[in-house]
Amino acid sequence: MIAGTILRRHCTSKTILFWRNLVSVFNAQQMKMESAFIEKDPDPTKRTFGQDDKLPSLPLPKLNETIQKYMDSCKAAVTKEDFVNTQQISENFVKNEGVQLHKSLLERSQVRRNWMDEWWTDAYLKFRGVSGNLNFTGIPVFCFWPVDASDQLKSAAWQLHFVMKYWSLLREEKLKQQKDRKGNNFSMYQFRFLFNTCRIPYKETDELFNCFKTIYEGDCPTHVIIFYHKRIYKIASISNKTGQIYTPSQFYKVVSQIVQDKESGEGISTLTELDRDTWADARSHLIELSPQNKKNIHDIDTALFCFNLSDDSPQSDTDLLRCGATLSYGNRWMDKFNYICTKNGKFVVHADHTPLDGMVFVTMMAYIEAVLQDMKKQKLLELWNADQSPVDSPVELTFVVNEKLKSWIEEASKIAENLNLNFDCNFFNFQQFGKKALKKLKNFFQIHPCGFVQICIQLAYMRKHGHPAPTYETATTRIFYRGRTETIRTCTPEVVEFCEAMISDLPNTKELFMKACKKYVWLMEECKAGRGCDRYMLGIAAIANENGEKLPEIFSDSSFEKSGGNGNFILSTSFSGYANAAGSAMPMRDDGYGAFYKINDDHMTFVITAMRSGPETDAKDMALHIGKALQDVYDLMVDYYPNL
Structure with missing residues (x-):
């Protein structure tokens, strides 16, 4: 096979x-550290993806x-x-x-031009096991984290803002092209799949969906999916008033509204923990059950990324890795890029491996740390207070669920919990x-x-x-x-x-x-x-x-x-x-x-x-x-x- x-x-x-x-x-x-990532030359060939079509064939x-x-x-x-x-x-x-x-x-x-490209992607898409065995987890080790780590919502607001800043670099093609030490350009193609991307389950072979576009290619969705207590919310990330990404304080207003909902939801996202063929059946049934379900699934597929407000408070890096790898089921979408903010203000990434490799996330984390290093306390305060205008309220995505779906959710929960119990990890500093x-x-x-x-x-x-x-x-x-x-x-x-x-x-x-x-x-x-x-x-x-x-x-x-x-x-x-x-x-x-x-x-x-x-x-x-x-x-x- x-x-x-x-x-x-x-x-x-x-x-x-x-x-x-x-x-x-x-x-x-x-x-300044941040400026090392930003391309200021207006020459179109210097844009983020400007050299991709000129690279030599594999x-x-x-x-x-x-x-x-x-x-x-x-x-x-x-x-x-x-x-x-x-x-x-x-x-x-x-x-x-x-x-x-x-x-x-x-x-x-x-x-x-790349004789392997299609086969390599297909190898991922034909994988029929549970995504927990295929996805990867990453920890951003921010040495200059400027906010009170005891305040989860403020930490979440800052991170939502910084991830969106990175998105804007890609959207405007201002992220510098990467090169090797000999000056040879690296392919930046994978960076197109960080946002607005989802792996769609189908029988035998999945499909890779992507609707990200640069400003030179057209419009693309800008909403973000938030998970909290196994409930799912759709939020805006761009201000209707200014057309700019939300400031940290604006994101804070949004997530503060979400956490007012104390009751847990059905845990629809747990279905993504199933093996791929079973998840394909469950997703198809979910969509057929209600037009609202179909619309909700479309909103998730097209979202920039997913963000999880976790109830876990990992004390060690080993615990944080476990939180990202196996503990967040019910509050993540296994087919997308998930950014998880723990109760004690730490962060961990969990992502589908199909369209991209870890260096895409390493670059993003390095950029965010560079921004943090550049910002003094006063600048952070100014940024927090920069725009206090009203924000769009979050919209909860509610699903119609029957007994068949509840049975699948229960099965998926057992699969995820068994994987968690079986998973052994150790974060070791030499x-x-x-x-x-x-x-x-x-x-x-x-x-x-x-x-x-x-x-x-x-x-x-x-x-x-x-x-x-x-x-x-x-x-x-x-x-x-x-x-x-x-x-x-x-x-x-x-x-x-x-x-x-x-x-x-x-x-x-x-x-x-x-x-x-x-x-x-x-x-x-x-x-x-x-x-x-x-x-x-x-x-x-x-x-x-x-x-x-x-x-x-x-x-x-x-x-x-x-x-x-x-x-x-x-x-x-x-x-x-x-x-x-x-x-x-x-x-x-x-x-x-x-x-x-x-x-x-x-x-x-x-x-x-x-x-x-x-x-x-x-x-x-x-x-x-x-x-x-x-x-x-x-x-x-x-x-x-x-x-x-």
Whole structure:
């Protein structure tokens, strides 16, 4: 099945180079932080989406070289006996059916600027499980939060205003285009799907709905959906008087009206927690039941985004992640971008992964923090008092509900609660060292910071579980037309050899570590250039299916899944950059882990996720093993160069 061939449950795109360039701009010019995000040049080619159609097409990698990368990853993850069989199957594939399938892919790549784009989106849309296993969660870590965190409504009002400021940047195409360190433009296409977007459930395959438009393209809806006590409200975000987005005080007036309703609602949004086919049935029934229901659903589909006034008061970052990932059911719409404000004024994002990757949210959070850094107390007060004119009252979206729908809501609640009970996560701050120390390693040994961390994650896993783990790391392919991601299979034979040497305390560990790092950097650059193996393998499976051909034996070979295929990567990892935001998602497998990390100057932050149903997995213990591995590997290098 194409949807299950390669698709992971989450993938947050790399933003290392963008943030490195952004920080250098701040240091060099001492400009206001917000201005680093805003494009002031009126040249149409400088607009946010001005270069998207000019980007190079996504290249098709070569057949033989791609299968060699695949076999290399199998060699690290399977037994010698299995690998001998896999090697023979792979070589037969390259000589036989692979030739014609590659030719078909080549023909597709010559008429489509991104031969993978449609298939990749379809892989998400064909997913039939519950969205809780596919969506992702993110925490904005605002170091300069200016308001009283004990006042939920004020915090909510400020955040609604700041998110709308970000929307206005996209709407007016004033968000600066992102580039890599070589000056190559990144695709900004995903940013079109942050607002006014919804995944619509249908039997077998969902549809992706989007009605966002820039000011140069026409009008688009500007209302926001608010969830409170399992009730749903539609609010305006633009002032009828000024035509400007609501000020924080105006948003405060709106949400203050909403919280006057103390009784809980039916929890219609809980239906979105169902598996996709059942939710398709429930949604169809809901719409057919009443014209008012149909109108309400349309209002939700077309809304800018959803905002949840939560009753939870998470005290730790781990608790906040859980609030966003699994605790907010009944007060979120799983098919859209949801912004959750807790009772104690904290924030967490929960979003559908289908149209975009985590870097879209990382950029938004970084922009909001930049605005906060620029604003002094007096400016915040002036903004709060800027417009006291009346606002449109919120409109509650009430639904006609029958016993059949109530039964579905009850079923969905049980599904969501079971997922919550099964979900294990740990937010771990590694305080011993960070980017500054890793930069020294890079200068001395050409060790990439991500390579260092990835090898340590593998070492931690092998120490805890006694065997290698096929590993997924996200690489960005955004230098290409509508590019998204490629998989870096970081569990290489070189990494496994180093980890085994560390565990056995062998004398040549430093040399093996350097060898593993060199392999990582090469593989990362290959994947960023569109020359990984996973998207290609998905393409081979997809084109065989479209041609009505039998799926090649390379996909039924046991090594395919053992090396991570069909969504079976035991370690699913991603680097969220140097910004103050942390993200997470469910692990791909019940016996696996999600490992998401960001690197700050003097520390690193990890979010480790696992499932309690996994017989040997433990998120907190895995985090501790990662911490020990980081320190041990760093000490290994320092022992060779004490002045490091």
